[in-house]
Amino acid sequence: MTSIKKFQVTFDCAEPERVARFWCEVLGYVAPSPPEGFATWADYNDSLPPEQRDAWFACADPSGVGPRLYFQRVPEGKIAKNRLHLDVRVATGLVGEERLAVIEAECARLVALGAVRGKLLLADGVNESCLLMQDVEGNEFCLD
Known part of the structure; x- marks a missing residue:
C-alpha cells in the first residue's frame, strides 16, 4: 500500500482570487506566476470565454512544505458551518x-485584511486558548 505524502486543500468560494490572496497573506504563501505566454493573471483571464474567467486561483507554500491551496468558484453561497477548517498555528508552545497576546496580535492583522473575529475559547486545562475566525467569504478557521 502506498502512502500519500502530498495533498491540496480546496475551497469552494465566490471570488477565488480574492480568497486566495487573503490566505497568501495569512500563511505567507505565494500565488503562482501567470500561465506561460501571459504577463498577468488579468491577461490570462481576458483570454478565456466569459464563463471560465476568474473560475479558480491557487497559492502555495514557497518552501514547498505546506499543502497547495486551490480556490474554485461555485454558484452557491456558504450555507452552514464548515465541516473542515484550518487551524493557523501562531502561538504553538x-x-x-x-499565548493570548500573540493570538490577539495576529487577529488584529487578519481583521485588517478582511477577516471576521469570532469567539475566544480560553484554556480549559485540556486545550489551550484559541480564537475562532472567518475569512473574507465566511469560511471558519482558528488561530491557535
Missing part, C-alpha cells in the same frame, strides 16, 4: 497571557 505558548501558554497563558503570552
Whole structure:
C-alpha cells in the first residue's frame, strides 16, 4: 500500500482570487506566476470565454512544505458551518497571557485584511486558548 505524502486543500468560494490572496497573506504563501505566454493573471483571464474567467486561483507554500491551496468558484453561497477548517498555528508552545497576546496580535492583522473575529475559547486545562475566525467569504478557521 502506498502512502500519500502530498495533498491540496480546496475551497469552494465566490471570488477565488480574492480568497486566495487573503490566505497568501495569512500563511505567507505565494500565488503562482501567470500561465506561460501571459504577463498577468488579468491577461490570462481576458483570454478565456466569459464563463471560465476568474473560475479558480491557487497559492502555495514557497518552501514547498505546506499543502497547495486551490480556490474554485461555485454558484452557491456558504450555507452552514464548515465541516473542515484550518487551524493557523501562531502561538504553538505558548501558554497563558503570552499565548493570548500573540493570538490577539495576529487577529488584529487578519481583521485588517478582511477577516471576521469570532469567539475566544480560553484554556480549559485540556486545550489551550484559541480564537475562532472567518475569512473574507465566511469560511471558519482558528488561530491557535
